[in-house]
Amino acid sequence: MRAKIDQLKKDGYRIDTSIQPGRAVATWHGKVIAESTRAVVLNETRHAPVIYFPRSDARMEMLLRTAHTTHCPFKGDASYFAIVDGADRAENAVWSYESPIPECAAIREYLAFYTSEMGAKFGIDVKVL
Numbered sequence: 001m002r003a004k005i006d007q008l009k010k011d012g013y014r015i016d017t018s019i020q021p022g023r024a025v026a027t028w029h030g031k032v033i034a035e036s037t038r039a040v041v042l043n044e045t046r047h048a049p050v051i052y053f054p055r056s057d058a059r060m061e062m063l064l065r066t067a068h069t070t071h072c073p074f075k076g077d078a079s080y081f082a083i084v085d086g087a088d089r090a091e092n093a094v095w096s097y098e099s100p101i102p103e104c105a106a107i108r109e110y111l112a113f114y115t116s117e118m119g120a121k122f123g124i125d126v127k128v129l
Contacts, residue, residue, distance in 0.1 A: 007103065015074055016043045017106040023129045024051050026058075026113045028083050028090065028122065033113070034058035039128075040106050044074070051126050052110035055096075063111075068092045075107070076100040083122070090122040 007016050017040050024039035025032060036057035042050045068080040081094040096111050097104065113124045 013045045013074055020051055026126045028124045050112050052107045052112045055109055055111060058111050063094055066092055075104045093122045
């Protein structure tokens with residue numbers, strides 16, 4: 001059972017964050033981009049669960065902030081990053097809520113990756129071991 005951290009219920013919409021048991025690993029083209037035993041899973045109405053990684057457990061030297069931003073009325077404003085490795089680049093493949101709404105504080109400054117399961121074509125895989 002996951003230890004629940006935060007919860008938001010608003011207008012029939014629900015977001016739950018909890019500690020992700022085990023070790024979560026995000027890879028891109030076979031390279032580990034993030035690996036953590038302190039990851040958080042976010043479950044949200046009408047979306048697949050998303051694993052968020054602490055920045056301290058990510059290879060930030062491979063992430064370059066982009067100008068792209070989005071707004072979620074339930075989480076706040078998201079900033080985006082490209083994954084860069086030499087000439088290879090995955091634009092806006094990573095996002096982070098740097099100042100989320102209080103009910104989603106558990107993902108503050110954490111990183112999430114667009115995976116093939118979400119329909120992205122970046123070649124990013126996130127697994128829990």
